[in-house]
Amino acid sequence: MRGRTEALVLRAAEYGEGHKIVTLLTREAGKIGLVARGAGKPRGRLTAACQPLVCGFYSFSRFGSSLGTLHHAEIERVFRRLREDLLLTAIAAYVMELTDRMLADGEPQPEFYDQLKAGLAAMDEGKDPLVLMHALELKLLGLGGYRPVLDACVECGRQEGPFLFAPRLGGLFCSACADRQAGMPSARSGGGFSARADWAAGGVVPLNASALRLLRLLGGVDLRRLGRVEVRPETERTLREVLRRYFEEQADLRANSWVLLENLLR
Ligand SMILES: [Zn+2]
Structure with a gap:
């Protein structure tokens, strides 16, 4: 499944060197876990969108029930x-x-x-x-x-x-x-x-x-x-x-x- 969906960040955990696993509540696909490469680095392209208390639009791919990959994110609102x-x-x-x-x-x-x-x-x-x-x-x-x-x-x-x-x-x-x-x-x-x-x-x-x-x-x-x-x-x-x-x-x-x-x- 590939998609772009509106989502809220439920939680994010460090993963490997400078990456994160982010759990999103998406509007259309429910709760999903995604690997966000580089999101653990201060200037990572996905860093700001993988913080708590953010909602936005997230583009991802995911196959079966495994962890998916976050490709791109646009922040709509920071609370x-x-x-x-x-x-x-x-x-x-x-x-x-x-x-x-x-x-x-x-x-x-x-x-x-x-x-x-x-x-x-x-x-x-x-x-x-x-x-x-x-x-x-x-x-x-x-x-x-x-x-x-x-x-x-x-x-x-x-x-x-x-x-x-x-x-x-x-x-x-x-x-x-x-x-x-x-x-x-x-x-x-x-x-x-x-x-x-x-x-x-x-x-x-x-x-x-x-x-x-x-x-x-x-x-x-x-x-x-x-x-x-x-x-x-x-x-x-x-x-x-x-x-x-x-x-x-x-x-x-x-x-x-x-x-x-x-x-x-x-
Ligand atoms: Zn009674």
Whole structure:
């Protein structure tokens, strides 16, 4: 396959003497790995286009599922602010790591590509980076088949709150079910058997109405048309907690870049 495609750099690793292996999220060909000759040298022809937080047009050849070769690249945009601000850099690194780990090689996801690019651009232009991050997390969960249940209790189907978010069960858990479960003997205590005895393992997070509304909104929002979203800090913290636990429990994913980000957000 030879092609020219719009792409974002997900990551780049040193390769041999002065070369790089760059992992791109392309709009038309999905995630691909390419050898970029000379991209590890300061004045290499491909060097600037193989840095993180760049998008552009990349010409490459690739046969089968092997590593391809990057021939030519034109930078469309450098996300400068994301590079210069430590917190924004950490948020972008986390989003890129999640994208890299959630998407399989070579499966085109043009709609997600557009959302990721729009999300990074909006962060770069000063919109609330954590709200954008949570929207992209929810979109990645949807793509991976891990969309959380947010319309009703996963246990009884009840649609009225108050709700907890139970990451291990995959979504909302109503307070009536929580009370009932709390009163049941658990398997571990030896008093009987409850299939849901460990429903609270892995942590549950109480959700207030605004956190639930925001969770429902962000999964489906089009980041190319996102207006101003006012989010209270405690609501954002709730979403952060819900999504981190959910990625761990459902997608078995603990991002390496989360450690730095979590420290910066304390
Ligand atoms: Zn319930």
